Amino acid sequence: MAYQISTYRGDAEYSISCAGDCVTGDEVRFERATFSGSFRHPKFDGFERVTGKIVSDSYGDAKQQHTFTLELANGSRLLIKGRNLYSNGVFRKLWSDEGARRDALTEKHTRGDHARAARAERLELAL
Numbered sequence: 001m002a003y004q005i006s007t008y009r010g011d012a013e014y015s016i017s018c019a020g021d022c023v024t025g026d027e028v029r030f031e032r033a034t035f036s037g038s039f040r041h042p043k044f045d046g047f048e049r050v051t052g053k054i055v056s057d058s059y060g061d062a063k064q065q066h067t068f069t070l071e072l073a074n075g076s077r078l079l080i081k082g083r084n085l086y087s088n089g090v091f092r093k094l095w096s097d098e099g100a101r102r103d104a105l106t107e108k109h110t111r112g113d114h115a116r117a118a119r120a121e122r123l124e125l126a127l
Contacts, residue, residue, distance in 0.1 A: 003044040006031040010091035014051075018092045022068060022085065023104040026054045030090040047088075052078060057108065059115040066112070 010017065014029040022028060031047040052070035055077070059066055066082030095101045 001044050001046065003033070004047075006033075006047050006088035008047070008049065008091075009089065014091040014093055016092050016094060017089060019086045019089050021105060022054055022057075022082075022090060022092070023101060023108050024054050024057055025095070025101065025104055027093040028052065028054060028070070028085075028090050029092075030085065031088050032084065033088075050078070057082075059112060061115075062119075064112070064115045064119055 008029075008031045011029070014027075018026060018028070029049065029051045031049050034045045034048050035042040036045050037043040050070070050072070052072040054068050055071045056069045057066060068080050068082060068085055070078045070080065072078055
């Protein structure tokens with residue numbers, strides 16, 4: 001099977017696109033590609049639909065790579081980079097208090113701004 005692009009665009013329960021703006025507390029659903037075969041000769045197997053709740057997120061010190069921790073329905077946890085979470089589109093449920101979500105989003109963006117500023121300062125000092 002040749003590699004394809006996910007056609008998942010949300011559903012009745014997970015209807016709000018939040019690509020680029022997921023926050024801790026979001027209940028999300030997305031599809032990710034699965035492969036079989038070897039590392040050198042991977043074979044695209046299709047897509048796996050993942051549903052979970054974002055329980056934490058962080059920015060890496062060195063490159064500010066955003067990483068999310070999702071708690072899945074079976075109780076296991078999944079670590080996923082933001083670029084991978086957002087790559088095929090991610091959809092969330094509506095919060096009972098969207099104002100609280102906006103506050104969480106503002107806090108996340110503030111942490112990202114600080115992380116980028118700290119990295120720029122480190123890079124400037126290294127020159």
